[in-house]
Amino acid sequence: MGTYQKDLYPDVTASGGLGPAMKEAATLHGCDIGLPPWQSDVISIETARGFVSVHTATEKRLFRVRVDIIGFAEGVPGFAWEIGSTDDLGSLVEAVAAWREGMPLDGLKARFEFLELDEFARAIESGEPISLQWSGLLSSDFHRRQWNLLRRLRADEVLRNMFPSITHGAVRLCVDPFPLLDGTKRQVLVYEPDEERYEVIRPGVPAADWVGVPTGDLIAYLRAALNEE
Structure with a gap:
């Protein structure tokens, strides 16, 4: 108490x-x-x-x-x-x-x-929190370091429909902005340690760890990860 x-x-x-x-x-x-x-x-x-x-x-x-x-x-x-x-x-x-x-x-x-x-x-x-959230992140100087990654993700016709947020310098994409309390599936964290290099993790997936993803494979990798049940 x-x-x-x-x-x-x-x-x-x-x-x-x-x-x-x-x-x-x-x-x-x-x-x-x-x-x-x-x-x-x-x-x-x-x-x-x-x-x-x-x-x-x-x-x-x-x-x-x-x-x-x-x-x-x-x-x-x-x-x-x-x-x-x-x-x-x-x-x-x-x-x-x-x-x-x-x-x-x-x-x-x-x-x-x-x-x-x-x-x-x-x-x-x-029912329009997603577009507002993208605009808010991309207009915030506090998140300027993530702007290039955010713009790249939003340019994709699938990923722009995910709810974005930023935690500890990584961009989080979540399929559903209203998940269940115990549900961490169908979301990813994307970190850009430097240009042309990305690290991705799927929170909540057993034994999940950060995975290095080449720049040319990033969009396809994220689409696949977010499409898995």
């Missing part, structure tokens, strides 16, 4: 953890947040629009709501963004339940003023 400052989260402490506190609040407010019974402090709820996670702030009472759309496997970072925060546990569980039930974003924003539903969240609702 996590340690909570009693002056910040007395309700969480009294319930025995964030998970039990959210379940009790959901019951009190008559809503279903879909929280698995075994979760206590690490809160992650599967929805049709990604995995909703909740974290508590340490500097003041604040429940931070985040949406994760890839990752969750051990050693495989995900892509996540915060969609708002509130100090009210009741409002929190009602918002999580409404997100889980598929309430349109305009309705969510009107009902829960603490939610910050930016362009990326709206792309999720419209």
Whole structure:
């Protein structure tokens, strides 16, 4: 069980953890947040629009709501963004339940003023997160080192339909931006240590290791890897 400052989260402490506190609040407010019974402090709820996670702030009472759309496997970072925060546990569980039930974003924003539903969240609702993500990575100076590789991958008619992200300097391509919690198949990491040389790994595949791939074979190799079940 996590340690909570009693002056910040007395309700969480009294319930025995964030998970039990959210379940009790959901019951009190008559809503279903879909929280698995075994979760206590690490809160992650599967929805049709990604995995909703909740974290508590340490500097003041604040429940931070985040949406994760890839990752969750051990050693495989995900892509996540915060969609708002509130100090009210009741409002929190009602918002999580409404997100889980598929309430349109305009309705969510009107009902829960603490939610910050930016362009990326709206792309999720419209079913167009992939093109927005490509554009975001290719316009970010922080990822300038990966621009050449990103442009090469996006130029392919198949790979441009994969969801891209960058972790530890490698480009990740994922077939499904909403994988199952325990699913790490159908994604690859591509690292470019120098020009004309690539290293590729398939996270989650038993005994997977980095494989050197010649530049001329890269696109075909990635297509084949992402097409395997």
